[in-house]
Amino acid sequence: MSAKPIVVHHLENSRSQRILWLLEELEVPYEVKKYKRTPQRRAPQELLDVHLLGKSPVITDGDVTVAESGAIVEYLIHKYGKDKIQVPEAGWLDNVYFTHYPEGSVQPVLIRRLLFKLIPENVPALIRPLIRAVFSKVDEKVTLPELKLHGKFIETHLAKTKGWFAGGPNPTSADYMMSFTLEIMIDRAPEAVGENIKEFVKRVQER
Numbered sequence: 001m002s003a004k005p006i007v008v009h010h011l012e013n014s015r016s017q018r019i020l021w022l023l024e025e026l027e028v029p030y031e032v033k034k035y036k037r038t039p040q041r042r043a044p045q046e047l048l049d050v051h052l053l054g055k056s057p058v059i060t061d062g063d064v065t066v067a068e069s070g071a072i073v074e075y076l077i078h079k080y081g082k083d084k085i086q087v088p089e090a091g092w093l094d095n096v097y098f099t100h101y102p103e104g105s106v107q108p109v110l111i112r113r114l115l116f117k118l119i120p121e122n123v124p125a126l127i128r129p130l131i132r133a134v135f136s137k138v139d140e141k142v143t144l145p146e147l148k149l150h151g152k153f154i155e156t157h158l159a160k161t162k163g164w165f166a167g168g169p170n171p172t173s174a175d176y177m178m179s180f181t182l183e184i185m186i187d188r189a190p191e192a193v194g195e196n197i198k199e200f201v202k203r204v205q206e207r
């Protein structure tokens with residue numbers, strides 16, 4: 001471990017939660033540096049000074065800076081968690097899949113739902129009813145059905161593993177990555193969420 005503790009550059013209400021949970025489970029010392037969002041909900045300049053993309057999470061570990069939550073999870077497990085986080089052989093592919101699936105496939109749809117809700121609130125009042133009607137139709141016909149499909153897929157997988165995503169006795173990278181996405185899904189798309197997802201999030205929060 002480097003002499004200086006790991007620093008988690010934590011933007012409020014962000015994916016950093018995945019990293020904080022992982023570091024707690026790994027029992028690796030770390031510091032949290034908090035950043036407030038701008039009035040436009042963006043990251044402040046101070047976060048752009050840490051990494052050119054200015055996205056959260058970012059960690060610094062000695063001279064190494066790592067961005068992108070999936071990359072951070074894999075880096076931390078590779079460097080500090082080989083003994084603690086073991087993926088069962090039978091769940092190896094599920095672990096790879098569910099490590100990449102939340103950012104690659106689910107988060108973009110959840111973000112689209114949020115944006116399509118925010119856009120009508122930010123147009124001139126005169127055209128707001130029209131814009132709201134258009135975006136609400138898109139939500140009903142495209143976004144929500146897509147989220148329901150993801151919900152069904154995740155429910156079906158969790159019904160098989162009855163626990164963590166890779167089917168083992170402890171969380172693996174897939175669970176750290178899925179945790180934040182499923183919390184957001186419960187919040188933004190409760191219509192798409194079933195009992196297995198709720199139980200998974202409860203299990204995560206209990207730890």
Ligand SMILES: N[C@@H](CCC(=O)N[C@@H](CS)C(=O)NCC(=O)O)C(=O)O
Pocket residue numbers: 011013014015016041042043054055056057067068069070103
């Ligand atoms: N795929 C990236 C997404 C990072 C991301 O978009 N983070 C959001 C917070 S959850 C952010 O920094 N938003 C502020 C901004 O874009 O200015 C990851 O998993 O780390």
